[in-house]
Amino acid sequence: MAISLLPLLVCALSFLIGSSFGSLAAGRGIGVNYGRLGSNLPPPDRVVSLLKSRNVTRTRVFNPDQDVLRAFEGSGVEVTLGTLNGDLPALASDKSFAAEWVNDNIVPFADSVAFRYITVGNEVIPSELGPAVQNLEEALRSVNLQIPVTTVVATNVLGVSFPPSQGAFSEAAGPIMTSLLAFLASKNTPLLVNVYPYFAYAADPKSFILDYALLNTTKVIVHDGALGYTNLFDAIVDAVYSAMEKVSASSIDIAVSETGWPSGGGPVAATIENARIYNNNVAERVKADVGTPKRPGKFIETYLFALFNENRKPEGTEQNFGLYYPNMTEVYRVDLS
Ligand SMILES: *[C@@H]1O[C@H](CO)[C@@H](O)[C@H](O)[C@H]1NC(C)=O
Numbered sequence: 001m002a003i004s005l006l007p008l009l010v011c012a013l014s015f016l017i018g019s020s021f022g023s024l025a026a027g028r029g030i031g032v033n034y035g036r037l038g039s040n041l042p043p044p045d046r047v048v049s050l051l052k053s054r055n056v057t058r059t060r061v062f063n064p065d066q067d068v069l070r071a072f073e074g075s076g077v078e079v080t081l082g083t084l085n086g087d088l089p090a091l092a093s094d095k096s097f098a099a100e101w102v103n104d105n106i107v108p109f110a111d112s113v114a115f116r117y118i119t120v121g122n123e124v125i126p127s128e129l130g131p132a133v134q135n136l137e138e139a140l141r142s143v144n145l146q147i148p149v150t151t152v153v154a155t156n157v158l159g160v161s162f163p164p165s166q167g168a169f170s171e172a173a174g175p176i177m178t179s180l181l182a183f184l185a186s187k188n189t190p191l192l193v194n195v196y197p198y199f200a201y202a203a204d205p206k207s208f209i210l211d212y213a214l215l216n217t218t219k220v221i222v223h224d225g226a227l228g229y230t231n232l233f234d235a236i237v238d239a240v241y242s243a244m245e246k247v248s249a250s251s252i253d254i255a256v257s258e259t260g261w262p263s264g265g266g267p268v269a270a271t272i273e274n275a276r277i278y279n280n281n282v283a284e285r286v287k288a289d290v291g292t293p294k295r296p297g298k299f300i301e302t303y304l305f306a307l308f309n310e311n312r313k314p315e316g317t318e319q320n321f322g323l324y325y326p327n328m329t330e331v332y333r334v335d336l337s
């Protein structure tokens with residue numbers, strides 16, 4: 001996760017296992033990011049048991065790791081898997097590298113792990129992004145795997161983010177996003193966006209009502225033309241929808257690959273109570289299919305960040321986004337089922 005400031009079918013086996021969870025649960029539940037930047041985290045098989053004990057049906061893993069992927073075999077938990085940012089140039093320029101990546105990381109698990117998406121790049125918009133996504137998609141297709149390929153962006157792809165109707169990509173990100181979105185539209189694949197009301201709030205607390213950032217009010221706080229916003233999460237998602245409309249990519253869905261609130265480590269509003277309120281409110285809204293003012297009633301596939309507090313992230317709030325301590329004790333309770 002970067003600190004992005006706002007202002008400014010896998011196979012018969014996994015299908016069988018997956019169906020025991022019920023397609024409704026898999027379709028509507030909230031996902032949780034499985035970040036692994038901690039020196040003291042439990043082994044992957046215990047993490048998979050933890051997710052299953054909480055009825056979590058979707059997770060996101062930041063980069064390929066054979067031990068982690070083995071732990072998810074036969075679990076029925078859908079896995080979104082990322083590539084390392086450092087692999088982007090090779091994925092973009094070398095089709096054989098993309099084929100090898102698929103051969104090493106996906107093919108051995110394709111019959112036993114339910115891959116939801118492959119995400120190429122995390123919060124980076126280099127010119128290689130489009131070609132890298134296309135090469136990986138082609139490499140998967142050439143071994144008859146229909147796993148959607150997309151990327152994860154931070155909201156700093158926006159040059160304008162407020163009011164939501166004025167959302168627009170920055171000059172730097174615009175051309176790269178435009179061609180990438182045309183590809184995603186042709187495959188009917190969503191764009192994954194990291195959405196952090198906390199960072200917007202913490203950068204400028206005087207400009208925001210805390211309950212607006214926490215989704216903890218039903219009052220319209222921001223009027224934007226005919227639309228009314230009760231919370232900053234919706235305002236951020238709709239700003240990205242507006243930016244996509246401006247480059248003729250309005251058919252594409254947004255999935256929220258990360259959102260969360262730190263329970264400590266910061267001077268402003270980083271408390272266990274606020275983190276509990278925020279994450280429960282997000283989970284409730286996602287399950288209720290409320291959508292956003294621009295896309296009312298639409299399910300927003302969402303992944304909370306993150307499962308554990310991670311002590312190898314930068315000091316401060318970044319180490320305190322976990323729902324769990326590394327010893328698997330809850331920091332606070334979120335209804336994930
Ligand atoms: C998980 O789902 C099962 C079956 O629907 C249910 O009995 C159980 O209470 C759920 N557990 C949690 C933690 O929600």
Ligand SMILES: *[C@@H]1O[C@H](CO)[C@@H](O)[C@H](O)[C@H]1NC(C)=O
Binds near residue numbers: 210211216
């Ligand atoms: C969230 O809303 C509840 C109910 O209105 C209120 O009691 C609580 O103070 C709010 N929390 C924060 C942190 O504002």
Ligand SMILES: *[C@@H]1O[C@H](CO)[C@@H](O)[C@H](O)[C@H]1NC(C)=O
Binds near residue numbers: 325326328329
């Ligand atoms: C787990 O870790 C937390 C934070 O360090 C600590 O407060 C808690 O007591 C620990 N729980 C157990 C069962 O060790």
